[in-house]
Amino acid sequence: MAKKKASDFRYNTGETRVPWAAVGENYNADDLMSVVEFLMQGSGAAYDKAIAEVREKVNALSKVSAPPMKLSLDTKVAQVEEQTDAYLGTTGSTFVTNCTAGFEIAYRYCGIGPGDEVIIPAITFIATMAYPLAVGAKVVFCDVDPRTLNLDPKDFERKITPRTKMVVPVDIGGYQCDWDEIMRIAKAHNITVLDDAAHGFGAEYKGKKLGTIADFTAFSMHEVKNITSFGEGGILTTNIDSFRPYMKRCRFFGTTFEKRIKNWLYDVELMPGKYEPFVALNSSTTEIQAIGLMNQLSRVDAIIAERAANAKYLTERFAENDAIIPQLLGDDEIKPTFHLYQLQIDPAKAGGDIQDLKKKLEVKGVTNIPHFGPLYRFSLIQQLGYDVDAIAASCPNTEEVFYKRFTHLPIYDLKREQLEYMADAILESVSEMQAGK
Ligand SMILES: *Cc1c(COP(=O)(O)O)cnc(C)c1O
Numbered sequence: 332m333a334k335k336k337a338s339d340f341r342y343n344t345g346e347t348r349v350p351w352a353a354v355g356e357n358y359n360a361d362d363l364m365s366v367v368e369f370l371m372q373g374s375g376a377a378y379d380k381a382i383a384e385v386r387e388k389v390n391a392l393s394k395v396s397a398p399p400m401k402l403s404l405d406t407k408v409a410q411v412e413e414q415t416d417a418y419l420g421t422t423g424s425t426f427v428t429n430c431t432a433g434f435e436i437a438y439r440y441c442g443i444g445p446g447d448e449v450i451i452p453a454i455t456f457i458a459t460m461a462y463p464l465a466v467g468a469k470v471v472f473c474d475v476d477p478r479t480l481n482l483d484p485k486d487f488e489r490k491i492t493p494r495t496k497m498v499v500p501v502d503i504g505g506y507q508c509d510w511d512e513i514m515r516i517a518k519a520h521n522i523t524v525l526d527d528a529a530h531g532f533g534a535e536y537k538g539k540k541l542g543t544i545a546d547f548t549a550f551s552m553h554e555v556k557n558i559t560s561f562g563e564g565g566i567l568t569t570n571i572d573s574f575r576p577y578m579k580r581c582r583f584f585g586t587t588f589e590k591r592i593k594n595w596l597y598d599v600e601l602m603p604g605k606y607e608p609f610v611a612l613n614s615s616t617t618e619i620q621a622i623g624l625m626n627q628l629s630r631v632d633a634i635i636a637e638r639a640a641n642a643k644y645l646t647e648r649f650a651e652n653d654a655i656i657p658q659l660l661g662d663d664e665i666k667p668t669f670h671l672y673q674l675q676i677d678p679a680k681a682g683g684d685i686q687d688l689k690k691k692l693e694v695k696g697v698t699n700i701p702h703f704g705p706l707y708r709f710s711l712i713q714q715l716g717y718d719v720d721a722i723a724a725s726c727p728n729t730e731e732v733f734y735k736r737f738t739h740l741p742i743y744d745l746k747r748e749q750l751e752y753m754a755d756a757i758l759e760s761v762s763e764m765q766a767g768k
Contacts, residue, residue, distance in 0.1 A: 363389055402619070406618075407621035421542050433566065435462050440605055449463040450490055451501070452480075452501050453705045454501075455501040455703060458529070459527050460499075472729075474729055475728050475729050498522050501526075506667045524545040528550050530556065531668055543568070546569065550567075634743070635669065639661075652762070655757070686734070697757070
């Protein structure tokens with residue numbers, strides 16, 4: 332096996348007689364084959380033959396190749412960040428372990444802790460509010476717009492107090508929030524805006540990509556999102572010019588190699604926060620994660636286009652029954668990512684509510700995704716001493732839409748006949764409900 336290059340970001344030793352490579356184990360042909368067999372699974376004679384051929388080739392390759400210089404935070408991570416910046420129109424985007432780790436940097440920038448309030452939409456995923464809950468800050472649940480399920484700017488404004496430091500709108504399903512209103516209100520109250528765009532990579536709002544609008548935006552590259560970096564990953568962007576140079580340092584303890592302390596190769600500094608400096612933690616990503624993301628990034632527009640076409644098909648089919656309230660398709664100003672298809676029904680017209688429809692869909696073998704609901708219903712909210720009934724009473728739209736009106740449908744990588752079956756099954760089920768069946 333060829334020699335690993337004696338270089339690391341902390342130990343740039345150049346040509347040495349005793350190489351740096353001695354500190355870690357390299358990957359070999361067996362390791363790589365395990366990954367190939369994991370990513371490309373199968374069985375049967377044809378599969379076994381193909382795998383045996385690949386194994387032979389990989390073994391040959393291993394004899395004439397060298398291992399990579401680094402596995403964590405190196406040129407591939409930098410390259411995928413450049414690609415992201417070019418795509419989003421940002422600078423300084425930072426590839427982190429996952430979207431939640433991106434949130435954490437933004438929350439720490441604002442020094443969120445006991446006594447502070449963070450406003451989040453009531454309907455989202457637990458990740459949105461985990462950090463403020465973990466550090467003893469108060470999470471304030473904002474009601475949602477019943478049509479989009481996104482944070483309702485009017486309720487946001489009502490729920491602001493002198494202790495409100497942040498608001499975290501979510502572009503649920505990849506459909507954009509009312510960004511003009513949210514940013515206007517937040518600015519007037521000196522509230523930092525973190526966009527939970529876990530579903531929104533590539534979405535456009537009035538000619539600008541998400542990632543360029545809020546103070547911070549975090550995207551998820553978890554395996555269930557539109558694109559992934561081998562199962563986990565996140566991108567954080569900021570619009571705060573003074574903080575942008577620190578973003579990548581916040582991913583690795585605030586280290587700097589431009590400054591060295593005595594007998595060390597680097598220094599570690601506090602990172603500048605909005606109110607006070609803070610200690611940064613570690614949310615480093617690997618070169619493999621970066622490679623996993625690169626090709627997917629170059630396909631993202633095609634992925635969104637396929638999703639948009641499927642969403643358009645369903646929305647057009649549902650026009651024949653006015654009890655069905657279909658996914659909004661966007662327009663010149665709003666270009667969603669169609670991460671999920673939001674299906675709503677009007678219980679007054681449908682002769683039943685979404686729970687009735689969900690039961691019928693289950694019988695017909697149509698998957699739905701009841702994954703995003705009122706977070707204040709989780710046990711931990713009550714366990715932390717929140718008054719759940721009072722919160723529910725302050726979020727009437729949330730209660731109505733979650734229990735009575737909406738679910739999400741998958742819309743990607745479906746065959747035409749699967750899409751048609753899904754549309755038929757939903758139309759048929761709603762007709763049955765209307766007929767009292
Ligand atoms: C997936 C998801 C997250 C968290 O993303 P991770 O990359 O898994 O940390 C946050 N918010 C919403 C709405 C999500 O769906």
